[in-house]
Amino acid sequence: MKDLDQALASAIARYRANNPKSEGQMLAACDVLPAGNTRSVLFHGPFPLYMARGEGCRLWDADGHAYIDALGEFTAGIYGHSEPRIQAAIVGALQGGLNLSSHTEREAKLAREIQRRFPSLELLRFTNSGTEANLMALAAATAHTGRRKVLVFDGAYHGGVLAFGGGGSPVNVPHDWVVARYNDLQDVKARVAQHGSELAAILVEPMLGAGGCIPAEPAFLQRLRALADECGALLVLDEVMTSRLSFGGRQGQLGIRPDLTTLGKYFGGGLSFGCFGGREDVMERFDPRRPGALGHAGTFNNNVLTMAAGLAGLTEVLSAEALEALNTRGQRLRTSLNAVFAAHRVGLQFTGLGSVMQLQPLAGPLRSADDLKAADDRIKALLFFELVERGIFLARRGLVALSLPFGDAEAAAFVSALDGAVAKCRDLLPS
Ligand SMILES: Cc1ncc(COP(=O)(O)O)c(C=O)c1O
Known part of the structure; x- marks a missing residue:
C-alpha cells in the first residue's frame, strides 16, 4: 500500500x-x-x-x-465540440437577434421533437439545467398531491441542491426526504409502508449516474412504478443522464411510463438546458389561463440559442x-x-x-x-x-x-x- x-x-x-x-x-x-x-x-x-x-x-x-x-x-x-449543423443553427439564431423578450416558434418545435421521443411527456416545460428541472418536477409533485415527502435513493444525484451521495448534503433543498437503498425492493417497501400516505413523489435515476454508473435492475424500476401507484405518489424518472441510451431513453427501453420525467444535458445542443414534463393533469396546472395556476418563470427558459441548437441537434443529427x-x-x-x-x-x-x-x-x-x-x-x-x-x-x-x-x-x-x-x-x- x-x-x-x-x-x-x-x-x-x-x-x-x-x-x-x-x-x-x-x-x-x-x-x-x-x-x-x-x-x-x-x-x-x-x-x-x-x-x-x-x-x-x-x-x-x-x-x-x-x-x-x-x-x-x-x-x-x-455532439462533440464542433458539430457543423449545430454551429450553423447557433449562427442563424444569433443573426436573428438575441433576447427577444417573447416566445418564438422554435420552442414548440423543440418540445414536439422531445415528445416524439418521449411520449410520456404529454406536456412539458423548459428550464436552464437538470437541477432546475428536478426542482420543478418535485414542486409540481408536491403541489399536485398536497403531500410533502419525497422518496429518493442513497448515492443518487439529481442536481447541485439535490445530491444524495452519502445520504444527503447540507446544501440540499429542504424537502422532507426519505432515503432508500437503490435496487433494494425490500427497503423501499418498508419505507413506503411507513411513509406511503405522505409521499408526493418517488424520484429515481434509471442508472445511478454520478453515483457510479450503477444501473437499476429493470424489475426494480417496474416495482417502483407499481408502488408509486399503490401509495398515490408520482413516479419521477430523472433521465437527465440516461435519456441518451436510446431514442426514447431508458423508459423507452424498459417500457416504463413515469408520471413525470426530467431531461437536460445534450437536449440543448451543448448549451444550458433542462426540461420537465409528463402527465397532462399534472402539467396543465402550469397553464396560466387556469385560476390558481402554478408559476414557473425563468428569463432564459426559452432562450433562442438553446432552442435553435437543441432543435438542430435532435432533428438534423441525433x-x-x-x-x-x-x-x-x-x-x-x-x-x-x-x-x-x-x-x-x-x-x-x-x-x-x-x-x-x-x-x-x-x-x-x-x-x-x-x-x-x-x-x-x-x-x-x-x-x-x-x-x-x-x-x-x-x-x-x-x-x-x-x-x-x-x-x-x-x-x-x-x-x-x-x-x-x-x-x-x-x-x-x-x-
Ligand atoms: C441524473 C442527473 N440529474 C440531474 C443532473 C443535474 O443537471 P445539471 O447539471 O444540468 O443541473 C445531473 C447532472 O449531472 C444528472 O446526472
Missing part, C-alpha cells in the same frame, strides 16, 4: 511538471473563485486541467497537450440510428476495457450502460452505493493520472461518456492506453 502511495505521488509529480500553465491558471483563479472553482465536479487535486480548445472529440489543454475527449462534458457533449450506433460503440468499448482488466488479472471494472460508463476500483456485482464503500479512491486516481498522461481525458471520478465523433480509432487508442497503464501499475492493483 505504501507502494501505491508512492506510485500515486510520482504520477501527480509528473502531472504537475507537465502542466505548469494549468496550475498557474488555477492559482490565479483562486483570487476570485474558491479553489479556482465554480463547478464542484471539476475540482481535483493537485489542480484540474484547463482546456484551451476542442474540436470533434479532441481537446487541447493550456500547456498544448492533445487529448481524446472520453468525458463528453459529463454526457452533455454528445437520429435513432445515430444514437443506437453510439450506444453500441460504447457497449463494445466497455467490453474491450474490461477485457484489459481480465487479461492482466486485476479486479477492476467499468460499469454502465451503452455509451456511459464508470471506472470502478473493485470487482464484483455493484447494486447500490453501499457496494462502493470498500472502493479505494487511490486506485482510481492513479489510473486517471496514467490515462491523462497517455492522452485520454476522462473524469477524475472515472466517468466516461462517448460523443458522436468518438469512433473506432479513438476506442482503440483508449484500450491501448488502459493496457499500458494497467501493465505498468499491475502489482499495485487489486487482483
Whole structure:
C-alpha cells in the first residue's frame, strides 16, 4: 500500500511538471473563485486541467497537450465540440437577434421533437439545467398531491441542491426526504409502508449516474412504478443522464411510463438546458389561463440559442440510428476495457450502460452505493493520472461518456492506453 502511495505521488509529480500553465491558471483563479472553482465536479487535486480548445472529440489543454475527449462534458457533449449543423443553427439564431423578450416558434418545435421521443411527456416545460428541472418536477409533485415527502435513493444525484451521495448534503433543498437503498425492493417497501400516505413523489435515476454508473435492475424500476401507484405518489424518472441510451431513453427501453420525467444535458445542443414534463393533469396546472395556476418563470427558459441548437441537434443529427450506433460503440468499448482488466488479472471494472460508463476500483456485482464503500479512491486516481498522461481525458471520478465523433480509432487508442497503464501499475492493483 505504501507502494501505491508512492506510485500515486510520482504520477501527480509528473502531472504537475507537465502542466505548469494549468496550475498557474488555477492559482490565479483562486483570487476570485474558491479553489479556482465554480463547478464542484471539476475540482481535483493537485489542480484540474484547463482546456484551451476542442474540436470533434479532441481537446487541447493550456500547456498544448492533445487529448481524446472520453468525458463528453459529463454526457452533455454528445455532439462533440464542433458539430457543423449545430454551429450553423447557433449562427442563424444569433443573426436573428438575441433576447427577444417573447416566445418564438422554435420552442414548440423543440418540445414536439422531445415528445416524439418521449411520449410520456404529454406536456412539458423548459428550464436552464437538470437541477432546475428536478426542482420543478418535485414542486409540481408536491403541489399536485398536497403531500410533502419525497422518496429518493442513497448515492443518487439529481442536481447541485439535490445530491444524495452519502445520504444527503447540507446544501440540499429542504424537502422532507426519505432515503432508500437503490435496487433494494425490500427497503423501499418498508419505507413506503411507513411513509406511503405522505409521499408526493418517488424520484429515481434509471442508472445511478454520478453515483457510479450503477444501473437499476429493470424489475426494480417496474416495482417502483407499481408502488408509486399503490401509495398515490408520482413516479419521477430523472433521465437527465440516461435519456441518451436510446431514442426514447431508458423508459423507452424498459417500457416504463413515469408520471413525470426530467431531461437536460445534450437536449440543448451543448448549451444550458433542462426540461420537465409528463402527465397532462399534472402539467396543465402550469397553464396560466387556469385560476390558481402554478408559476414557473425563468428569463432564459426559452432562450433562442438553446432552442435553435437543441432543435438542430435532435432533428438534423441525433437520429435513432445515430444514437443506437453510439450506444453500441460504447457497449463494445466497455467490453474491450474490461477485457484489459481480465487479461492482466486485476479486479477492476467499468460499469454502465451503452455509451456511459464508470471506472470502478473493485470487482464484483455493484447494486447500490453501499457496494462502493470498500472502493479505494487511490486506485482510481492513479489510473486517471496514467490515462491523462497517455492522452485520454476522462473524469477524475472515472466517468466516461462517448460523443458522436468518438469512433473506432479513438476506442482503440483508449484500450491501448488502459493496457499500458494497467501493465505498468499491475502489482499495485487489486487482483
Ligand atoms: C441524473 C442527473 N440529474 C440531474 C443532473 C443535474 O443537471 P445539471 O447539471 O444540468 O443541473 C445531473 C447532472 O449531472 C444528472 O446526472
